[in-house]
Amino acid sequence: MKSAVIVFPGSNCDRDLAVALEQVTGRKPAMVWHREAELPEGTEFIGIPGGFSYGDYLRSGAMAARSPVMRAVKDAADRGVPVIGICNGFQVLTEAGLLPGALMRNAGLSFVCRNVPLRVENSQSLFTSGYDSGEEIVFPVAHHDGNYQADEAVLDRLEGEGRVAFRYLDQCNGSARNIAGILNDAGNVLGLMPHPERVIEPAHGRTDGRRLFEGLLETVA
Amino acid sequence: MKARVFITLKTGVLDPQGKAIHHALEGLGFSGVNDVRAGKLIELDLADGTSDSDIENMCRKLLANTVIENFRIERLENA
Numbered sequence: 001m002k003s004a005v006i007v008f009p010g011s012n013c014d015r016d017l018a019v020a021l022e023q024v025t026g027r028k029p030a031m032v033w034h035r036e037a038e039l040p041e042g043t044e045f046i047g048i049p050g051g052f053s054y055g056d057y058l059r060s061g062a063m064a065a066r067s068p069v070m071r072a073v074k075d076a077a078d079r080g081v082p083v084i085g086i087c088n089g090f091q092v093l094t095e096a097g098l099l100p101g102a103l104m105r106n107a108g109l110s111f112v113c114r115n116v117p118l119r120v121e122n123s124q125s126l127f128t129s130g131y132d133s134g135e136e137i138v139f140p141v142a143h144h145d146g147n148y149q150a151d152e153a154v155l156d157r158l159e160g161e162g163r164v165a166f167r168y169l170d171q172c173n174g175s176a177r178n179i180a181g182i183l184n185d186a187g188n189v190l191g192l193m194p195h196p197e198r199v200i201e202p203a204h205g206r207t208d209g210r211r212l213f214e215g216l217l218e219t220v221a
Numbered sequence: 222m223k224a225r226v227f228i229t230l231k232t233g234v235l236d237p238q239g240k241a242i243h244h245a246l247e248g249l250g251f252s253g254v255n256d257v258r259a260g261k262l263i264e265l266d267l268a269d270g271t272s273d274s275d276i277e278n279m280c281r282k283l284l285a286n287t288v289i290e291n292f293r294i295e296r297l298e299n300a
Contacts, residue, residue: 059286066283095286102288105237149234149289174235 001220003029003045006073006089008064013050013087013197020197021047024213034067044220045082046073048089050142050195060103060145061091070096082126082220083189087143090181090191099184099191100158101150106143107174113142115206117169118180118194122162125183127190130215137208139194141172146193148175148182158182166192222267223297224276228285229260260290 003021007014014031021029029047030040039046054063064070070092077083077098085093093099106112115138123133131137150158155176158164166181173193181192196209230236236258243257263284265276276294285292 058283062283062286094288100288102286104235104289107235107237109237109241147235147237174237 001025001027001044001217002040002042003027003047004032004039004043005029005047005049006032006034006069007049008034008051008053008067008092010053010055011049011051011088013195016195017047017049017086017197020200020209020213021045023200024210025217032069034064034069037068037072039069039072039076043076043081045216046076046084048073048083048085048092049197050087050089053088053092056145059091059095061088061093061095064088064092065095065097074098077184077189080186080188082216084127084216085189085191086195086197087141087146087193090193091145093189093191098189099182100154101148101176101182103145103193104147104149104174105145106147111142111144112146112173113140115140116172116180116194118166119169121164121167122183124162125165125187125190126219127183127212127216128165129219130211136169138199138206139166139196139209140198141194143173143193146173146175148173148179148193150176155179161185163187165190166194222269222271224265224267224271225295225297226263226265226276226280226284227260227293227295228263228280228290229293230258231289231291234289 091103120131120135123131163183168178168180196212199206199209238259239257280292
């Protein structure tokens with residue numbers, strides 16, 4: 001699988017994501033700087049990493065969502081190329097309009113940095129086929145603005161269409177309906193606050209995240 | 222020509238920062254505060270002739286996230 005990881009000034013999980021992708025797919029992803037107007041020819045998967053793009057200026061993800069590379073990401077997503085946005089990447093995807101809703105300051109105001117139990121709500125997506133529906137897994141979170149909010153109609157639609165991919169088992173950051181990750185309507189864009197790329201190998205303490213990338217590899221390749 | 226853009230959270234959107242400020246004010250003994258909402262003020266120094274709709278587009282495309290925020294534009298004449 002030919003993958004690309006987008007790098008913004010202030011991204012800091014780009015390397016983690018690249019290592020995870022290389023381990024699972026056997027192929028180093030292209031690291032694509034935010035000023036690039038195009039993605040490498042034949043890109044089959046795009047990862048938008050965590051971090052603090054543009055120092056979280058204005059709103060988390062707001063500046064990154066308007067950078068040149070995001071037009072190419074939007075075009076690719078429209079063509080059905082799978083896109084994952086993790087943490088700041090999720091914020092970028094909502095700011096770019098690729099996913100509905102917004103990620104606000106955590107309800108408790110604290111930066112939350114710990115392992116959190118999640119439930120896989122939909123195991124039928126490109127990204128979650130490696131899990132069982134209803135399975136409980138643990139991913140780490142590390143964020144200040146992870147409080148997912150959308151109006152009731154949007155939330156109802158996400159639930160009704162099976163687009164809530166992951167849900168926190170316990171209250172984590174104030175997110176509406178404990179939503180941790182959502183899919184777009186076509187199912188090829190996933191945004192989530194927890195970090196699957198940080199639980200890939202036994203040395204990480206857990207390997208729950210590995211199956212996300214393995215499942216993706218299986219469906220894409 | 223200058224303009225100010227006031228960005229506020231929509232009614233009904235929880236404002237944890239406003240809540241914390243409220244608590245802090247109460248902690249300082251200011252008991253008469255019913256509610257606090259925090260927002261942003263952005264000052265723009267604009268070329269003469271910039272239209273209202275230009276400024277509105279700036280707000281919609283970048284300055285405000287209209288999923289959760291409202292904006293209000295105030296032109297400062299003679300500034």
